[in-house]
Amino acid sequence: SDERTPPSPAPRPPEGFETPLHVGQLNLPAAEAFREAFDGIFDRRFFANHGPLEQRLDRELASLFGVRNAVSVVNATAALMLVLRALDLDGEVIVPSFTFPATVQAVVWAGLRPVFCDIDPQTQTLTAARVAPKIGPATAAVLGVHIWGRGCDPLELEALTASRGVKLVFDAAHAVGATFRGRRFGGFGNAEVFSFHATKILNGAEGGCITTDDDDLAARLRTMRSFHDTDERVPGLLRLNAKISEAQAAMTLLGLRSLDSLIEQNRHRYELYRSGIDGTPGIHFLDYAAGETSNHQFIVLSVSPAELGLSRDELLDLLQAKNVLARRYFFPGVHRTPPFCDEGMAELPITDHLCQTLVQLPSGQAVTDADVKRVCAIIRWAATPEGRMAARA
Ligand code: T4K
DSSP: OTTTOOOOOSOOOOOOSSSSSSSSEEEOOOOOHHHHHHHHHHTTTTOSSSSSHHHHHHHHHHHHOOSEEEEESSOOOOOOOHHHHEEESSEEEEESSSHHHHHHHHHHHHHHHEEOOOOOOTTTTTTTTHGGGGGOOTTTEEEEOGGGGGGOOOHHHHHHHHHTTTTTEEETTOOTEEEETTEEEESSSSSSEOOOOOTTTOSSOOOEEESSSSSSHHHHHHHHTOOSOOOTOTTTTOOOOOOOOOOHHHHHHHHHHHHHHHHHHHHHHHHHHHHHHHHOEEEEEEEOOOTTOOOOOOEEEEHHHHHSOOOOHHHHHHHHHHHHHHBOOOOOGGSSSSSTTTTTTOOOOOHHHHHHEEEEOOTTTTOOOHHHHHHHHHHHHHHSHHHHHHHHH
């Protein structure tokens, strides 16, 4: 039997939600566990500047990601800024525009020039074939983004950047727990950067880390993230206050305890969404490579207006009228926003197409099976003549 057989359309307009269903439903630890962790911080009277929880977090993260070094920091944006500075780069960084603006902003904060590169339409990430022609004498690094927890092919990018003598960094903000050929992201390229923002699967309220197998780079990063010395201060480096607080470390450590179960719950929600919507004309789900793990933190689909009979934005209007606060991510594309478009717009047809057609649906701990089924019913209804008419109205 085919589990993707299209479910029959809902006969009547489905009920909307009484309270808004946001896209980012937070993954929270039990309040009691959080209170206990905080009691410890109060008892020790040690809130910042490389306390015991930061040290434990760095050890646990290194073990999770299977790397020699994990350097926790205050958020992933600061982590990207730091790693690009710590690599001592000068010139241009090849980067996708199809990402959260922080990726590109961090390049500029690090004193480097972003050069936009289009992405593969299937994986929505940089590929060696697309990056290769962009590498020139001014290129210092390639910054790939593992968008939606689906990785760039790190091995082909490693081979390309090594042969052209440029550095390789990954923005892995979305990729906690995700794998490439069965290996967890974290140890590819010169370094990878993860986010523990409140909306991420590993919720540290704010937070992030840089992972690397390069011990010298890690020592530079540990020096640069703080004005306070730990054991291994590297002299002569520019420094920043980007260290994680004990409170953030406590929250992230609690998240680590339930990471596997959160991934499992997300996978369940993803499959429920798929079986509820697959086969609806004009709605296409993001595919993940068989045999790989994703954290399924994002539920993303693309709309084909010709098949659906509605534009992406008309579908969004209909969802929002039902209190499903689905979103268009990442709109309109970083290359179309100032200051990046000020001196002419990069031509990125695939990025532009994705920015016009993608929808992000609600996901996370608080989204119940019943919620998912109701969102699916609304989308299936949108694809019926009555639904289309309602959406246009
Ligand atoms: N690279 C990539 C590829 C990224 O996606 C990000 C961040 C970064 C780098 C930088 O990482 P950090 O420096 O942030 O560590 C959110 C997050 O703020 C951002 O961290 C994340 N990516 C991005 C994909 O999503 P917005 O603009 O969508 O946030 P906001 O405030 O609209 O929240 C999203 C939803 O979550 C809303 O429906 C409300 C809900 N929410 C949010 C917060 C903060 C809550 O219910 N409670 C909350 O406390 O960016």
